[in-house]
Structure formats: C-alpha cells, structure tokens
Amino acid sequence: xxxxxxxxxxxxxxxxxxxxxxxxxxxxxxxxxxxxxxxxxxxxxxxxxxxxxxxxxxxxxxxxxxxxxxxxxxxxxxxxxxxxxxxxxxxxxxxxxxxxxxxxxxxxxxxxxxxxxxxxxxxxxxxxxxxxxxxxxxxxxxxxxxxxxxxxxxxxxxxxxxxxxxxxxxxxxxxxxxxxxxxxxxxxxxxxxxxxxxxxxxxxxxxxxxxxxxxxxxxxxxxxxxxxxxxxxxxxxxxxxxxxxxxxxxxxxxxxxxxxxxxxxxxxxxxxxxxxxxxxxxxxxxxxxxxxxxxxxxxxxxxxxxxxxxxxxxxxxxxxxxxxxxxxxxxxxxxxxxxxxxxxxxxxxxxxxxxxxxxxx
Amino acid sequence: xxxxxxxxxxxxxxxxxxxxxxxxxxxxxxxxxxxxxxxxxxxxxxxxxxxxxxxxxxxxxxxxxxxxxxxxxxxxxxxxxxxxxxxxxxxxxxxxxxxxxxxxxxxxxxxxxxxxxxxxxxxxxxxxxxxxxxxxxxxxxxxxxxxxxxxxxxxxxxxxxxxxxxxxxxxxxxxxxxxxxxxxxxxxxxxxxxxxxxxxxxxxxxxxxxxxxx
Numbered sequence: 001x002x003x004x005x006x007x008x009x010x011x012x013x014x015x016x017x018x019x020x021x022x023x024x025x026x027x028x029x030x031x032x033x034x035x036x037x038x039x040x041x042x043x044x045x046x047x048x049x050x051x052x053x054x055x056x057x058x059x060x061x062x063x064x065x066x067x068x069x070x071x072x073x074x075x076x077x078x079x080x081x082x083x084x085x086x087x088x089x090x091x092x093x094x095x096x097x098x099x100x101x102x103x104x105x106x107x108x109x110x111x112x113x114x115x116x117x118x119x120x121x122x123x124x125x126x127x128x129x130x131x132x133x134x135x136x137x138x139x140x141x142x143x144x145x146x147x148x149x150x151x152x153x154x155x156x157x158x159x160x161x162x163x164x165x166x167x168x169x170x171x172x173x174x175x176x177x178x179x180x181x182x183x184x185x186x187x188x189x190x191x192x193x194x195x196x197x198x199x200x201x202x203x204x205x206x207x208x209x210x211x212x213x214x215x216x217x218x219x220x221x222x223x224x225x226x227x228x229x230x231x232x233x234x235x236x237x238x239x240x241x242x243x244x245x246x247x248x249x250x251x252x253x254x255x256x257x258x259x260x261x262x263x264x265x266x267x268x269x270x271x272x273x274x275x276x277x278x279x280x281x282x283x284x285x286x287x288x289x290x291x292x293x294x295x296x297x298x299x300x301x302x303x304x305x306x307x308x309x310x311x312x313x314x315x316x317x318x319x320x321x322x323x324x325x326x327x328x329x330x331x332x333x334x335x336x337x338x339x340x341x342x343x344x345x346x347x348x349x350x351x352x353x354x355x356x357x358x359x360x361x
Numbered sequence: 362x363x364x365x366x367x368x369x370x371x372x373x374x375x376x377x378x379x380x381x382x383x384x385x386x387x388x389x390x391x392x393x394x395x396x397x398x399x400x401x402x403x404x405x406x407x408x409x410x411x412x413x414x415x416x417x418x419x420x421x422x423x424x425x426x427x428x429x430x431x432x433x434x435x436x437x438x439x440x441x442x443x444x445x446x447x448x449x450x451x452x453x454x455x456x457x458x459x460x461x462x463x464x465x466x467x468x469x470x471x472x473x474x475x476x477x478x479x480x481x482x483x484x485x486x487x488x489x490x491x492x493x494x495x496x497x498x499x500x501x502x503x504x505x506x507x508x509x510x511x512x513x514x515x516x517x518x519x520x521x522x523x524x525x526x527x528x529x530x531x532x533x534x535x536x537x538x539x540x541x542x543x544x545x546x547x548x549x550x551x552x553x554x555x556x557x558x559x560x561x562x563x564x565x566x567x568x569x570x571x572x573x574x575x
Contacts, residue, residue, distance in 0.1 A: 051478050076480035086475035090493045090569045100479055132569040148479075158478075 001027045002048060002156065002188060007057035009043050009213070017043040018213035020057070025205070027062075028186040032203035034193055035236070040213030041192045045158050048190060049078045061156060076100050079149030079157035079187070084165045085141040087133040093119070093144055094129040100152040111151075118147040123177055139170035146178070150185070159191045163198065175201060196237055200225070200244060208233050222248050246304035251297060254306065254339050256320060256329035269315040277326040282314045296321045307336050365539035373528070377547055380524040383445050383517065384510040385555070390446070391453025392503060398454075399461025400487070412458055419455035424448065424516050445517040445524075452513065453506045460502030464495035497570045500563045504556055511552040515544070525551075 002025040009018040018040040025031040033041040046052040047059055050071045059066050066074055087096050095102075097115035102108065116129050122143040133141055142162060149157055163171045163178075179202065182189065193199055199206045200221040208216040208224065210232055217229040225245040228234035238244070262271040272280045272290055281290030294312045296319045297305055309318035310333040320329040366373060402409040431437070431444045468491055476490045515526030528544030531537070564571065 046478075049478060051474075072480045072482050074480075075478055080475065080478040082471060082475055082478070084471055086471035088472050088476070088490060088494070090490075090496075090567065099476075103480055103485075132572045134569070135572050 001025065001062060002031075002190060003058075003060045003063075004044070005058045005060070007044070007047060007054050007059055009040070009047060009052065010055045016213060018047070018054075021209075021213065021215055022057075023207055023215060023218055025188060025190055027188050029204035030182060030189045030191055030202055031205045031207060032191045032193060032199040033207050033209060034196055034199040034203075035209035035216075036211060037194065038211045039209035041194075041209050042160055043213070044209070045160055045190055045192045048156075048158055049075045049080060051075070076103055076152060077154050077156070079152075079154040081142075081145045081149045081157070081159045081162045083161040084138070085133070085145030085162075087141055087144055087148070089133050092130050092132060093124075093136070096133065096144055097147045097151050099148055100154075104152060115147070115151060118150060119144075121150075122147045122181070137170075138166045139174060142166060142174060143177075146181075155188060157187045157189045159189060161193055162191075164193065164195070171198075178202065197244070200247070208236060243304065243307070246307055247302045249303035249343065250299075251301050251303055251306045251320070251331070252299055254303075254331050255335040256331055257317075257335075259319075259327045259330060262315065262317065262330050271315070271319065271327070271330065273327055279319050279321065279327045284314055293319060296325075296327070298323070303336070303339075306331055307333070310336055362539050362542060366543060369540075373543060373547070376523055376525050376527050376544075377551070379442070379522075380511070380514055380526075380548070380551065383442060383522070383524055384449065384514045384551075385507070387446050387449035388453050388503070388507050388510055390450040391506065392457055394450070394454045395457035395461050399458045400465060402458070402462035403465040409462060412462060416455040416458045419451055424452075424513055425519065427451070428516060428520055440521050442517070442522045444520070445514065445522050449510050449513060453510060456506045456509070457499075457502050461495075461499055464498035464502070465491055467498060468494040493567075496567050497563065500559060500566075504559050507555050507559060508552045511548060511555060515548065 004021045004023045007018060007021045008016070010016045021040075021044060023031075033044055035041050043052055047054050048061075048066065050066055053067070087093075088099070091099075094112045094115040097118055098106075098108075098111035101111040101114065106114075112129075116126050119126055119129060124140060124143050124147075128136065128140070133144070136144065142165075145162065149159075163174050166174065175198065191199075191202060193202075203221055205218065206221055206224055207218045210216045216236075217224060217233045219227075222245070224233065224237055225241045225248075228237055228241075234241070259271065259273070259277075262269075263273055264270075268285065270283045272283050274280050279293055279296060281292050283290055291314050294309055295305075297309060298321060306318045310316060310331060313319075315330075315332075316334075317330045317332040319327050320331060322328045398412060402412040427448045428444060431448055432439045432441070435444065435447060437444055472494065473486070473491060476486050481490065514524045515529060517524050518526030518530045525544045525548045528540040532539070532541035532544070
C-alpha cells in the first residue's frame with residue numbers, strides 16, 4: 001500500500017503543484033492519477049520514488065516513509081516506466097532490461113538470461129535481445145520499457161503516461177497486455193494519464209485531480225461514471241459517460257431472439273449463415289451482395305459492445321455466437337433499451353446500498 | 362622529387378616523427394583537460410557560459426603569437442618543443458571543452474531521466490549513460506581538433522622546432538619546391554590517417570549509432 005498523507009509540493013517561486021494530497025493506493029491494484037495538465041499528477045507520481053521531494057507531508061510504502069530510505073536504493077525497488085520508454089540508445093535490448101539487476105550487483109550473464117526471459121513475457125521475440133532500441137518500433141520499445149521496470153521484480157511500479165505516444169491500435173493492444181500481465185503479477189501500480197478512457201479501462205481505482213493539485217474524487221471507475229462528485233469530475237469524465245458506463249454491464253441478461261427469426265425472413269433484412277451456422281452477413285432487400293457484420297459478441301461481453309453492434313448493424317440487431325463461432329441468438333436494439341430501463345429502475349431501488357460502498361475504494 | 366626523398370630520407374623521417382608526437386600529444390592532453398571542465402559547465406549551469414567564452418577567447422589568439430608568448434609564460438627555452446605541445450594543447454582544450462559540454466547537454470532527456478529514476482547514482486550515471494551517449498558528438502569534435510593540430514604544428518618551424526613545417530621553411534629559404542611538396546603530402550596523409558583511426562575507433566565504440574533506424 002502506498003499512502004499519501006497531506007502531501008504538498010510547492011516549487012520555488014510559489015507554484016503549488018500538489019496541495020495537501022491524502023490518498024491510499026491499495027496493494028496489488030492499479031491506481032490511476034488522471035486530470036488535466038497542471039493538476040500535479042506526474043509530480044505526485046515522482047514523489048513516490050523521490051525523483052521529486054515533497055515540500056511537506058509524508059509518502060509511505062507499506063508503512064515505511066520513503067524519505068527515511070536511501071533514494072537510489074529506494075528507486076531500484078520501484079519499477080518505473082515513462083512515455084516513449086526512455087530506453088538507453090547505446091545499450092542492447094537485453095542490457096536495457098538488465099539495468100536494475102546489474103545496478104544491484106547481479107552478474108552480467110545471469111542478468112542477461114533473465115532479461116531474455118522477460119522479453120517473451122512482454123510479448124516480444126527473443127531474437128530482439130541483441131538489437132538496439134532504434135531498431136524497434138515505438139510499441140516494441142514501450143514493451144521493453146515495461147520489461148526493464150519489471151526486471152528486479154519490484155513490488156511497486158510507477159507508470160507515467162506509458163502508452164500515450166503510440167497510435168491507438170498499438171495502444172489498445174499494449175493496454176490489454178498490460179492488464180493480462182498485471183493479473184499474473186499483482187503489482188501495486190501508480191499510473192498517470194491525461195486520458196479518462198484509459199483511466200477507466202485500466203484503473204482498479206481512479207484519483208481525479210484538478211488544476212492546483214487538489215483531489216477531486218477518488219473511487220472505482222464505476223463510481224466516477226455513476227456518481228461524479230461534482231461538476232468538474234462530471235465534465236472531465238465526459239458527456240458520453242452514460243454510454244461508457246455500459247462497459248461495466250454484461251450482455252448476459254439481455255433478451256435474445258432465436259437466429260431463425262432473422263434467418264428465415266424472405267424480405268427486409270435477413271441474416272445469412274454458412275453451412276456450419278456461422279454468420280456471414282446481412283442481406284438487405286434480397287440484394288445478393290452481403291453487408292458484412294461489424295462483429296459478433298459472446299454472452300460475457302460488455303453491454304457497451306452489444307449496443308454498439310446493434311446500432312451499427314443494418315438490421316438494428318447484434319449477433320451472438322457461441323464458443324465455436326456459431327450464431328446462437330440475436331439481440332435487437334429495442335431489447336437493449338428495455339434492458340437498460342429495467343436496470344435503471346432496479347438501480348434506483350438499490351442506490352442506498354451502492355452509496356454505502358463508495359467510500360471503500 | 363624521388364631523388365630528393367631518397368637523398369634526405371633521414372631528415373624527412375625525423376621531421377615526420379616529430380610532427381606526429383608534437384600534434385598528437387596535445388590532443389591527448391587537451392582532451393584530458395576538456396573532459397572535466399566541460400562536465401563542470403553541465404553540472405553547474407552558471408559555469409557554462411564562462412567556459413564557452415574562455416574557449417572562444419583562447420582559440421582567437423593567433424598561433425604565432427601564442428608560440429612566442431608561451432616560453433615567457435611557462436619559463437621554458439624558446440626552442441623547447443614543449444612550448445608547441447602546450448600551445449596546441451590549449452587550442453585542443455579550447456575546441457573540445459565546448460564540444461564536451463554541448464555533447465553532455467544534448468543527451469539530457471528521457472534516457473537520463475529514466476536512469477535517475479531507475480536508481481543510478483550520479484558518477485555511475487555519468488560514466489555509464491551520459492558519456493557513452495555523448496561519444497559520437499565528442500569524437501566528431503576530436504576529429505576536428507586532431508586534423509587542425511596536425512596542420513597547425515607546421516608553424517612551429519618558425520620557432521626552430523623541427524616538424525614537417527621545417528621542410529616548408531627549408532624549401533622557402535632555398536627556393537626549392539620539392540621539400541615543400543613532400544611536407545604538404547606527408548602532412549595531409551598524416552591528417553587523413555589520424556582521422557581514419559578516430560573513425561575506426563568510433564565505429565568500434567559506438568556500434569549503436571550506426572544501426573539502421575526503422
């Protein structure tokens with residue numbers, strides 16, 4: 001657990017970057033600091049490993065004040081990933097990854113062997129070990145950056161906008177893989193981003209900071225979307241927060257129509273299946289050319305995906321498949337709307353209980 | 362010209378040998394001084410401008426004047442070749458301090474920030490991260506300093522210190538072209554050889570700087 005206790009950082013000249021911040025980052029979870037530029041999120045992160053020293057207040061890791069420890073040794077026990085990876089251009093990939101173990105006195109041979117193992121762990125091929133950073137793409141470099149932070153197996157990791165500098169597709173795959181890795185490793189992670197979508201996607205907890213370094217709200221992503229503390233948070237979370245909140249609901253309890261209801265139609269929009277029952281596309285008004293399905297979903301997918309599929313489909317309906325890819329049901333957008341109405345009524349009844357849970361974070 | 366070379370082989374070889382050490386020793390001395398002073402300019406930013414100005418000032422002193430002035434300053438005999446070494450070391454120092462400081466400044470960025478955050482201590486970070494990253498720029502400066510020294514040494518002939526420059530003065534005195542031509546050719550060849558050596562050294566030390574960027 002990382003604890004901020006009334007931490008303030010004022011820079012010479014009087015600018016206050018962080019103002020009396022008190023927050024707890026639970027062990028084994030990802031806590032995201034998010035906010036507009038100038039909200040002190042990066043400063044907060046850097047005070048954890050003392051690359052910036054607080055003006056007042058204390059930061060402790062598992063009860064131990066960070067300022068009571070030797071700064072360099074403290075940093076070697078805290079993984080650190082920055083935007084653009086910040087790899088050493090003059091060292092090979094394996095030596096980049098082996099940095100902290102070698103600082104700690106681990107032999108070169110052993111440190112390199114472990115570095116190569118980490119390469120595969122972050123989804124890169126072992127053949128990259130002897131290359132230099134300039135020979136890798138931005139996304140690959142960022143993976144190496146993560147491997148380097150993991151090399152000494154630190155219990156705590158700091159990540160400063162690690163996925164901001166890559167294109168959206170690469171970012172999405174890096175985020176997914178990061179979550180997979182975290183589910184295996186269970187590190188205590190402090191993560192900084194300016195992107196609220198990323199915060200909601202990755203955070204177990206999210207701390208929203210406002211300009212001047214004051215905490216606006218701390219809670220789970222769901223809390224933020226359902227019950228923004230004030231106008232600033234509501235505004236920052238965005239106008240489509242209702243749609244985003246659908247990510248937290250699954251498609252399990254939706255009304256599903258049988259595939260035959262759409263496949264046997266003579267006219268209008270008809271679902272075309274192949275011999276095995278896998279969906280091929282939509283035939284519109286008997287047109288021979290099929291409209292491709294945007295995608296399909298499985299029972300455990302989010303309501304956000306199903307809603308998106310339903311409203312982008314020419315039939316106004318999303319196709320569900322089983323684990324073999326065989327169509328086993330269709331959900332019309334009207335069914336999604338009915339489901340949401342029912343859910344809202346249920347939610348109003350259960351709101352008392354939900355607010356009781358909010359402080360837990 | 363062949364006749365001249367065969368007849369004066371020992372004189373030419375002696376001039377060449379003198380030229381080599383008179384030009385290369387100052388490079389080593391100057392570089393050894395420039396490294397810590399250049400680093401000071403980076404470590405303490407308020408020293409940067411004074412250091413750069415000092416370098417510019419030293420480099421603007423005419424070489425002949427410096428050669429004549431140094432014996433008095435250092436208390437050496439006018440004919441002592443150490444005067445030449447000292448003068449050229451000063452020029453190398455002047456040229457390289459700024460290069461060292463700028464090279465070290467140019468590598469400040471995400472990699473050095475990451476090094477600090479990963480737990481490097483200052484000295485190890487300087488030697489293990491910043492210096493190696495700054496090498497390509499510093500070696501480029503070293504090439505300029507070396508070649509310029511090799512050409513400057515000739516001036517020492519005016520002081521009576523032997524170097525390839527002595528072949529020029531002799532040629533002028535005797536109104537005789539061959540020694541001048543031999544001196545120029547050898548001086549240029551020497552500069553090219555020294556430059557090639559540094560390039561090879563650079564390739565060896567900084568393989569990463571030549572990798573194809575995607």
